[in-house]
Amino acid sequence: MKSIVLGQYYPADSLLHRLDPRVKLVSTFVYIISLFIVKDLPGYICVTVYLLAAVILSKVPPVKMLRGLSGIIFLMLITVIVNLFTIPGTPLLSFHGLHITVEGVYSAVRMMLRLVYLITGSSVMTFTTTPSALSDGLESLMKPLKIFRVPVHDIAMMISIALRFIPILSEETDIIIKAQKARCADFDSGNMVKRAKAFIPVLVPLFVSAFRRANDLATAMEARCYRGGDTRTRMKPLLYSGRDYLVYAADLALVTLCIMTRVML
Amino acid sequence: MNTIIEVRDLTFSYDDGSSGKPVIKGISFSVEKGGFIGIIGHTGSGKSTLLQLLIGLLKPRSGEILFDGEDIFSKGYDLKKLRSRVGLVFQYPEYQLFEENVFKDVCYGPANLGLTRKECELRAYEALKSVGLSDDCFYASPFELSGGQKRRAAIAGILAMKPEVLVLDEPTAGLDPAGRREIMNLILKLRKERDITVILVTHSMEDMASCAEKILVLDNGQIGYFDTPAKVFSHTEELESIGLSAPAVTYIMMELRKRGMDVPTDVIRPEDARDEIIAAFARRKA
Amino acid sequence: MAANRGFTPVPWAAAGGDPPCHIVAAGGAAYGNLKARMEDIIKTEELGFDYIRRNENGEVECIVRAVDDVNISVKKGEFVVILGANGSGKSTLAKHLNALLKPTDGTVWVDGMDTAEDGLLWEVRRTAGMVFQNPDNQIIGQVVDEDVAFGPENLGVPGPELPGRVEESLKAVDIYGLKDSPTISLSGGQKQRVSIAGILAMHPTCIVLDEPTAMLDPAGRKEVMRALLALNDVEEITVIHITHNMDEAVNADRIIVMDHGKVALSGTPTQVFSRVEELLAYGLTVPDAVMLAYELRKAGIGIPEGIVTGPQLTEALINEYNH
Structure with missing residues (x-):
């Protein structure tokens, strides 16, 4: 993965x-x-x-x-x-x-x-x-789009957070697959429909976890006084x-x- | 007693990244039927990897694991059957719950074994009862339960496959003291009632001291010690050098002995410490 | 089965019997330590909070009183540990100190500011910073220094001032060497210290930590505890540490025990840990040394009360033994 x-x-x-x-x-x-x-x-x-x-x-x-x-x-x-x-x-x-x-x-x-x-x-x-520098750069390059009310900062923040969570979620997927295999799940046999269905026990926990993480992260960002991009300064x-x-x-x-x-x- | 699991010269490395360095380095040990083995080791010592190897979720680079005398990595070996006989409870197992209600979720394992619906339901019912979940939880969504209840529901999901060996990776992580007590008592109860062999990974030396018959110390992919708890915990300095420790009472007894009290130092359980100290005081009076 | 000889599934303290105690009962001000004369940084008055649970159609299903009539005050520079079983209301209480939740009843003051007042929101959050349980779900930056700067950036701290703040914060938790490391490569204990540094960089007066050690291994727990004690000692930052690990409460100035949304006990570790049976009834436990001392005392061995740590116990036992 x-x-x-x-x-x-x-x-x-x-x-x-x-x-x-x-x-x-x-x-x-x-x-x-x-x-x-x-x-x-x-x-x-x-x-x-x-x-x-x-x-x-x-x-x-x-x-x-x-x-x-x-x-x-x-x-x-x-x-x-x-x-x-x-x-x-x-x-x-x-x-x-x-x-x-x-x-x-x-x-x-x-x-x-x-x-x-x-x-x-x-x-x-x-x-x-670094992905965050990339999203900063993207945000800056897209600034002209702000005139058309494109939420440039929000998009850049989303990209940056998504990039940060990709490795975490991919590791989590791996663990969930293994855990369901420990419950004798079979992901490798049967026709396409059966195989797709076999992934429900992986996808549901993964979504639940992603939502929980998103919720936690939003709370943590709020606790650290995040309120959009307008008043933020930059260290770099x-x-x-x-x-x-x-x-x-x-x-x-x-x-x-x-x-x-x-x-x- | 006869051997149920035998690990022979097992070596494993992840092929992606980490430059192929082995995580498990040629370890051998065996587990007796009905035994209670505790595995301790610093984070990254290879504990979780070893557990995954035990049920064939990972393939070793070399070596073998014999379950009931058969090599589980040999061609054509039925891994599904193995996994029903050796149940692995992952860390934070409640994160794998997915069905709309607890009962259905517990049925998932037995259903994968191809059992009839009735048999699945009977097993699920029994498993849920044995982990001590009350009936009103059965048809609740798994996401509505408390932390401790979720964990027990997840353990029931493994028990419903009627494993002979129960492998648990830090089953008490993140729970409060009452929750931890409940889970540890549950494991002991299951072992007594079902005659299950238990392999338990935990960071709590106190839990190890009170439950395990033998402790396997993993250090950097190798076996440091594999012995009775009292013997393993007597090596306090060596344990500390690999990021582990002995139970708190062992340190107290060692210090007491050093300062002249007539007590043994191989004491690892608080109740034994209490009795030994009382006895020492009685001897002194006499 | 020989190894299981003598194992008692329930905590091994025999139930019943009145423990000798000098504690001031629930809600009372039982702290007589040096810092008591200083100002309150946190104060709650008759704090109550209801969670409204709704069913799928959005109709109110039930109302859960998570926090009920809580009156606590924390002095500047204190190290307070809040203990409580899951569902005792300690996390809900913590979220009030950072204005993540607003009281249903009563008032919460943070450094004299009423947290219910919208205009003070950001100043409240800056003053009482908050660290959460899951190390992965609160780090926003991909590189350590970027994450630490996130808070002050949000506060609008001028750019040139930021590297200095990051440096001092990372040094305060002893991980300045990891400044340029990707956050994903850190251990759990390191991640939590990065989160603490991220709060420090906002120059708070108080840090509230909601079970920061629950998901860590013993080594990680020690790292975090060492960092917190140092912050309290050296930087004189008020620490409110929520945990259900008893060993982490031993060094606190004061322990508050929550049960069913209420403050059940409050006092110094010595006072609180002398109430062994009550703590067990609240779904908690006591450190092994405390338990051992308690049992020995019950068995008639004359050791003094107020023993909290292993060294204290050995000292007392040796004294008695040589007497």
């Missing part, structure tokens, strides 16, 4: 950890757009340099990053296979009526790179940013510094270069 949570925060003291979360959110967004702009080798070189710089500057052990990729191996395999066999073009190999084309190989490699880069890039962000206010502007510059450079590789080459 725990492996689902993509890129848990990895505490370290690095340039990336110290960056403003807004910069990291925007950069990740720019990076992903760039990934979809580039098509050829020069473009991929730009993106690779950007990604490698980020990984190195993050001080997160590369092994941790790779472990994050293990979750999508299956997805990568499907992408590669589909691309290999379905793209028409100059034939390279053929057997049993299936053809692999040069274009297919290029496309498969490209798609795989894109996936790997996408996951690695976004996990650099989640590894270096979001302030841009020199390095943040540098990264914005790097983002601009990245996206410009990527567009140039498409237009000029």
Whole structure:
């Protein structure tokens, strides 16, 4: 259950950890757009340099990053296979009526790179940013929406609390499943309907517990004088510094270069 | 007496995270039929993991557990049957109640065993009676009961499967003194009436001293001691070094002895301490 | 079965017999300690609270009197332990001290403020901070320092002042080293200390703790108790600690015992723990040393009254033995 949570925060003291979360959110967004702009080798070189710089500057052990990729191996395999066999073009190999084309190989490699880069890039962000900093950043970036009466602070608070409780609830799910198994519950046999029904004894206690936790947490927040976002101050206010502007510059450079590789080459 | 559970050279590690370090490190012990084994250990010593291994909820890296002479991890072993014969009561078991009323919830275990409805209901009734819940609780929602009642209803849910071995993970956690007393008395009563083998994990050394026949001390996944309570609790310094302690009265007796009173130090129960002190005073008078 | 020889399922004190006692009865002011001359930080007057239970259609099913005619006062700097079985009303009482609940009858004053007055709500909550039972359900931040800052942030404490408050609060409960740790990785005892630090950062005069040790192991309990005693001693913070673990009450300045919504006993640990039978009747118990002393005294061994801890008991026994 725990492996689902993509890129848990990895505490370290690095340039990336110290960056403003807004910069990291925007950069990740720019990076992903760039990934979809580039098509050829020069473009991929730009993106690779950007990604490698980020990984190195993050001080997160590369092994941790790779472990994050293990979750999508299956997805990568499907992408590669589909691309290999379905793209028409100059034939390279053929057997049993299936053809692999040069274009297919290029496309498969490209798609795989894109996936790997996408996951690695976004996990650099989640590894270096605490979820609460992320929700702070999101709140700040969404501030303009306040004009349209979007409860920006409440949404950010909800996201942050939800993120905090995911590991707790997933551990709880595990325990409840085991406890019902101790009462001879069978989750693995029978048809779909029977299997779905078998989970009621897990879901009901889980919901009850989630509500109890929510209730407790609300009381605790009230006891600590929480009354919405309007009068709150921040211990770690979001302030841009020199390095943040540098990264914005790097983002601009990245996206410009990527567009140039498409237009000029 | 014959052995009902035998653990042989058991090693276990979680594969996710924690860098695969074993949580249980090659432990071996056996449980006699009808015995009362207490397991104590610091949080993280592997107690809960060991309990889950006992009913096959986790698979060991190596080693085996024999129940009634058969290895429960061998291929084709009927784990469902095992779990009906070895009932595991989790910590805070009331958090697993889910049915609309207590009676139905207690029927869940027997129903999973494929028993007829009538048989389920008979067993549920008997189980609820034996944990001492009154009839007016039977059709109440489990969420309306008091903390102590919920806990007893959850224990009834395990008892309804008529286990031969009852394994309990801190059954008194979070209860008030009266609730704790009720649960401990219930366990002793069940053992007497049904001849059940009991394996109990608790942080209360006083409960251990008054109930257990043998205590297994787990330290960092290994067995520190496996002996009678009096012998285990005589190692006060060693116990303290692994975050445990002896019952309060044992310390009092040791101090009395050190300061010249003629009392034994292997006393672990308050009533025995009282008698020994009275006897010491009587001897002195004489 | 040999090991069970002599086990008596009921508490082993024989019932009946009048315990010798000097206690002042329920509701009375029985504390003659040094701090008594100081001001009241908490005062309740004829406090009563009804829970209204409704059925599924929202109709009133029954009314439960959870707290009934409670008159207590707590002096600044006192360490008060409230004991009581489940359902004795101690948690309901605690929630009144933080204005999470408002009295049905009577009045509660926190540092002179009437908790029923809406305008004073936040000041009441800041003055009497509250820590709850479940360590997981009261931590809001994902990292220790973020969580500790949550309270003062809500109070609008200026940003530059916050890191200092976090630092002093974490140091007061001796976990400054965990400042940057993810809260999820902490032990139960550490989590509860983070919660205490989160209250301290709001600069309260009083902390109310509702069974903070109930879900902890013995090591965690010790950690929390050590932290609370230190806060009371060093920072002179008033502590109101609710528990049903008798050993945690031994070091209190005063114990209040609740039963069925009322204050049943109030006095120093020595006074309260001399009422063994009453405590048992309220669904409580007494520390082992107290029980042993009580039984020995009943058996005619001449040890003085007022023994609460193991060392006191051994001292008294050795004195008597060598006499």
